[in-house]
Amino acid sequence: MSDVINDERIPNNVNLASDKKLQRALMQWQPKFLGWWREMGPQGFQEHDVFLRTAISVDHEGWAHFDYVKMPDYRWGIFLADPVAGRTIGFGDHLGQPVWTEVPGEHRNTLRRLIVTQGDTEPASVEQQRALGQSCPSLYDLRNLFQINVEEGRHLWAMAYLLHSHFGRDGREEADALLARRSGDADRPRILGAFNEPCTDWLSFFMFTFFTDRDGKFQLLALAESGFDPLSRTTRFMLTEEAHHMFVGETGITRIVRRTAELMKQNESEDVRPLGGIDLPTMQKYLNLWYSVSLDLFGGEVSSNAASFFADGLKGRAKEDTFSDHRALEGTYAIEMPEDGKFVRQDVALRNAMNEVLRDAYVQDCQRGVDKWNEVLRSAGIGYRLRLPSRRFHRRIGTYADIFTDPEGNLISREAFERQRDLWLPSADDQNYVKSLMAKPIFAPNEMANWISPPAHGIKGRPVDFEYVRRGEV
Numbered sequence: 001m002s003d004v005i006n007d008e009r010i011p012n013n014v015n016l017a018s019d020k021k022l023q024r025a026l027m028q029w030q031p032k033f034l035g036w037w038r039e040m041g042p043q044g045f046q047e048h049d050v051f052l053r054t055a056i057s058v059d060h061e062g063w064a065h066f067d068y069v070k071m072p073d074y075r076w077g078i079f080l081a082d083p084v085a086g087r088t089i090g091f092g093d094h095l096g097q098p099v100w101t102e103v104p105g106e107h108r109n110t111l112r113r114l115i116v117t118q119g120d121t122e123p124a125s126v127e128q129q130r131a132l133g134q135s136c137p138s139l140y141d142l143r144n145l146f147q148i149n150v151e152e153g154r155h156l157w158a159m160a161y162l163l164h165s166h167f168g169r170d171g172r173e174e175a176d177a178l179l180a181r182r183s184g185d186a187d188r189p190r191i192l193g194a195f196n197e198p199c200t201d202w203l204s205f206f207m208f209t210f211f212t213d214r215d216g217k218f219q220l221l222a223l224a225e226s227g228f229d230p231l232s233r234t235t236r237f238m239l240t241e242e243a244h245h246m247f248v249g250e251t252g253i254t255r256i257v258r259r260t261a262e263l264m265k266q267n268e269s270e271d272v273r274p275l276g277g278i279d280l281p282t283m284q285k286y287l288n289l290w291y292s293v294s295l296d297l298f299g300g301e302v303s304s305n306a307a308s309f310f311a312d313g314l315k316g317r318a319k320e321d322t323f324s325d326h327r328a329l330e331g332t333y334a335i336e337m338p339e340d341g342k343f344v345r346q347d348v349a350l351r352n353a354m355n356e357v358l359r360d361a362y363v364q365d366c367q368r369g370v371d372k373w374n375e376v377l378r379s380a381g382i383g384y385r386l387r388l389p390s391r392r393f394h395r396r397i398g399t400y401a402d403i404f405t406d407p408e409g410n411l412i413s414r415e416a417f418e419r420q421r422d423l424w425l426p427s428a429d430d431q432n433y434v435k436s437l438m439a440k441p442i443f444a445p446n447e448m449a450n451w452i453s454p455p456a457h458g459i460k461g462r463p464v465d466f467e468y469v470r471r472g473e474v
């Protein structure tokens with residue numbers, strides 16, 4: 001099953017050649033995808049040779065294949081994790097029944113919508129990041145950006161495949177629409193909030209790959225539990241790629257923190273701007289922004305949608321098998337609801353709190369990364385600590401969308417929030433400063449921008465100063 005036929009125009013391990021109709025449909029979608037990639041993919045680097053990892057099969061060997069490729073020649077393909085024999089639905093009202101290999105009619109619309117929402121984020125992130133190459137801190141980082149971009153492109157393929165293979169004509173229309181919406185566009189924006197935020201500097205990029213790609217990890221974990229087996233198998237394979245995106249975010253911020261700590265010592269001051277570094281309070285503001293917009297991606301704290309996804313066996317909890325009760329019909333979840341100027345605890349039926357359960361797992365995972373960053377500060381003898389703001393801070397979706405709080409989560413007035421906004425979120429001045437550090441890209445293999453320290457290792461045994469991206473012949 002996991003053999004990949006690579007001389008096909010669409011590499012795949014789903015025996016695409018046996019389904020001529022589907023193959024034809026996807027071959028018609030492929031040039032549209034490439035058109036989108038050329039228009040909205042990384043700006044100015046389409047003809048460069050990039051040292052990329054390409055999945056040529058789903059087993060470990062094929063997975064670790066590295067070579068120079070021009071991005072438009074990347075072998076975007078369709079890879080599903082192997083089916084698990086005898087797999088049954090692991091949660092909800094259909095607990096224990098065999099998984100579905102076809103879409104159950106009564107769940108068709110809901111499943112399509114989940115797949116479209118997931119699929120929409122993938123090209124959106126490529127669009128958000130398309131200008132970053134022009135301000136890269138090193139060739140190592142430039143290559144990592146492009147690795148992520150092509151893989152998000154492949155994630156789009158994963159969802160387009162499900163739409164084409166299981167949703168007939170409306171699936172094909174949705175797959176086209178995935179190429180038609182544009183991040184940040186006033187008339188046809190991407191579906192979810194965070195994917196319309198500009199991500200035009202590298203501090204934002206590392207925060208995005210740490211916080212927003214991590215939403216991806218948890219949403220994919222929840223979808224990997226799905227009773228719709230093709231969705232489960234697709235998302236399980238996507239998760240293997242996702243790990244690298246979060247690695248880039250986590251180590252990217254670690255490297256900035258390390259450099260800032262060095263400059264703080266050198267300058268004997270917290271203010272490293274005179275030395276061209278990114279000061280910790282500025283990092284905290286970017287963290288506050290990307291964490292809060294990423295928290296929104298989990299949906300409302302109380303959600304009847306989430307309850308039906310769970311009841312119907314469409315979307316579970318991350319690592320469902322670590323829970324003891326897979327029906328979740330009993331028990332409640334305590335949520336602090338804003339009411340008349342204070343927070344009042346309300347016990348919500350567990351199924352209605354599934355978004356919050358997933359968000360809990362996410363918050364914990366984020367905290368682990370922040371602890372690592374703080375460890376760098378601690379061992380440098382610096383007292384400052386980065387921290388996750390309250391999950392009530394700066395929210396636009398859910399229970400806390402219409403209130404204002406400080407980063408500790410205390411209710412404040414709109415005026416008080418507006419007055420202090422620039423202390424908590426990147427101000428125009430902060431953004432200009434961060435961008436000013438990145439005005440010129442660094443393309444010399446042995447150079448690294450001043451505001452970030454070099455990584456501990458290069459890629460696939462190559463040195464850090466390897467020429468990971470080189471100008472093509474043309």
Ligand code: BYC
Pocket residue numbers: 114115117118121122125152191192193194212213214215216217219220296297298299300301302303304305306315355397
């Ligand atoms: N922005 O019942 P509720 C990734 C809507 S990231 C705008 O609370 P539900 C990646 C919601 O649609 C992972 N609208 O929400 C990362 C609903 O609309 P309707 C992406 C939002 O349905 C980096 C209404 O508000 N995958 O892969 O429980 C780079 C009421 O909401 C937002 C998925 O999201 C928002 N933030 O949950 C590349 C998985 N949040 O029905 C890639 C699939 C909610 O009233 N999606 N709304 O019109 C889902 O599971 C769910 O749709 C959500 C929303 C968790 C997103």
Ligand code: FE
Pocket residue numbers: 122151152155216
């Ligand atoms: Fe993705």
Ligand code: FE
Pocket residue numbers: 152213216242245
């Ligand atoms: Fe990702």
